[in-house]
Amino acid sequence: MVIWDGLSQAFSLIITRDPAMMQIIWMSLLVSGVSVLLASAAGIPLGTWLGLAPAHRVRWLAQILYTLMGLPPVLVGLFVYLLLSSAGPFGVLNLLFSPTAMILAQTILALPIVTGLTMIAVRSKDREIRDTAVSLGASAWQVALTIIREARLAITGAVVTGLGRLMAEVGAVMMVGGNIEGKTRVMTSAIVLETRRGNFEMAIGLGIVLLALAFIINSVLYRIQGVGRH
Amino acid sequence: MKTTNPWVRGWRLTVLVLLVLIVAAGCGQGGTLTSGGQDGTSQEPPQELKLATTTSTYDSGLLDEILPVFEEKYNYRVSVLSMGTGAALEVGKRGDADVLLVHAKDKERQLVQEGFFVDRQDVMYNDFVVVGPTDDPVGIKGSADAAAAFQQVAEKEAVFVSRGDDSGTHSKEKSIWKKAGTNPQGNWYQSVGQGMGDVLRMTSEQQGYTLTDRGTYIALRDKLNLVVLVEGDQALFNQYGIMVPNPEKNPHINYDGATALIQFFVSDEGQQLIAGFKQHGEQLFYPNAQ
Structure with a gap:
């Protein structure tokens, strides 16, 4: 059965550390990791600011944010493509079909999510902490830091x-x-290609490797959360 | 503020982990670069060449066989962008690829006339076939008239899955419907906007009919429950051409590299490689450069 073949394919990919697959995994981690870092660097402060502002004053901003959290990836892809296309406004940078272009698109995708969820996290902590901090004579900056710390989970x-x-x-x-082999191919685009090629076993094998990877990353992040809880 | 705050420690760890990942990713890239240099004999790093092509040439494995020979001989590194012909033509028009290998001859010629592309040459052909269920409820098996077969499918309102994506195959399908004098409409006619492999899979699952290039069908045949019903019609001829975005409009493209690749595809060596490429023991493409 295809699924079992896929499972054994996944094992052989992991055991042999297939070099093409390792490259694809690194590219996935690089692109998504850097994108989420950039999105967090901008989104956490922005979300905190929105969360601290009176809800009725930023209501329309929040509504736009919630809408953008559902941005279809292909739409963002097309937008970034048109920006970076050599016929587009930033064509001279020659960034199309590169990991940088992928990071740009993924940062746009992740930014509303990180910002929106941070805003919600901050709002859920806001009232009593802010009142306490202010009563202890904290500056606005210190209030923000205190709330981020409280809402860290x-x-x-x-x-x-x-x-x-x-x-x-x-x-x-x-x-x-562009899903270019050895350059911009990532786990998900490799799965699409293998499916299109009819190599279902390989597609499922890669999918299992992707899930295993996600599990490892989440375990690490979970541990970090745990460290913070002591 | 105490820096030993556990939260600060946690975030330091996060940043550390992410940095390690980034550095490791950089190493991974370095690794492939070195291995790429090992098999090249010349000192110069290979020049990059972007080839936008249709899914049929890449997904079938043809390019995996041909391009390494070209890369080694002329010291290029070809980045393959595999997409539908419609998308490939658009990418080429915008100057985002250096060279195109596509199959929509009428459209290609029109775009050459409009000045978007130059140096178009025929490279090879294969053919389209009409596939459907083994028991063929419509009864078109053995026909050599694609238009008549399409008409019968429409009359019986049997499921027909269309690419619907402006690809070369979709253009061909539309021209056959036109020839049949039928405007396909209704629940039986499914325009799905997906690649050939996806369309074949959907057709097989629903035991319907579709038009496919023979190459993709042969490559996926083992996983499908479909047989060839109509073949051999002149109208089912599928010509592949290669061409370059107009360098006057797109001065940044690698015109020399594109020219070298075109020369290679139409050379005796390139044509022999195409003829010798087999999948499941069958030849998929027939060289016909002039």
Whole structure:
């Protein structure tokens, strides 16, 4: 049966550390990892600011944010493609079909997710902590830091959610990366290609490797959360 | 503020882990670069060449066989962008690829006339076939008239799955419907907007009919429950051409590399490689460069 063949394919891929697969795994980690880092660097402060602002004042911003959390990856891919295309405004940078283009698209995808979930995390902590901090004479900056610290579990969750979406995403990376072998091929686009080629066993094998990878990453992040809880 | 705060430690660890990943990823890339250099004999690093092509040439494995020979001989590294012919033509028009290998001869010629592409040459051909269920409820088996077969499918309203993606295969399908004088509409006609492999799979699952290039069908045959019903019609001829985005409009493209690749494809060596490429013991493409 195809699924069992896929499972044994996954084992042989892992045991032999198939060099093509290792390259694909690194590219997935690199692109999605850097993207989620960039999105967090911008999204956590932004989400905190939105979360601390009075809800009625930023309501329309929040609504836009919630909408953008559902951005279809292919649409983002097409947008970034048109920007970076040599006929487009940033064509001279010659970035199309490169890992940089993929990072750009994935950062756009992850930014609303990290920002939105951070905003929710901050709001859920906001009231009593802010009142306490202010009563202790904290500055606005110190209030923000205190709340981020208090909401760290949910914020880590926001980052993990963003990373999960990016690792599983295929539309945008395929569009702006081009799925070039040895250069811009990632786990998900390799799965699409193998499926299209009729190599279902290999596609399922790669899928199992991707899931195993996600499990390892989540375990590591979970441990980090655990460390913070002591 | 205490820096031994456990939360700060946790985030330090996160950043550390991510940095390690990034560095490791960099090493991974370095590894492939070195191995790429080992098999090249010349000192110069290979020049990059972007080839936009249709899924049929790449997914069938043809390019995996031909391009390494070209890369070694002329010191290029060819990045293959595999997509539908419609997308490949659009990418080429925008100057985002250096050379195109596609199969929509009428459209290609039109775009050459409009000045988007130059140096178009025929490379090879294969043929389209109409496939369907073994028991063939519509009864088109053995026919050599694709248009008549399409008409029968429409009359019986048997499931017909269409690429619906402006690919070369879709263009061909539309031209056959036109020849049949039928405008396919209704629940039986499914325009799915997917690649050939996906369309074949959907057709097989529903035991319907579709038009496919022979190469993709042969490559996937073992996984499908479909047989060839109509073949040999002149209208089912499938010509592949190679061409370059107009260098006057796209000065940044690698025109020399594109020219070298075209020369290689139409050379005796390239044509022999095409003829010798087999999948499941069958020849998939027939060289016909002039």
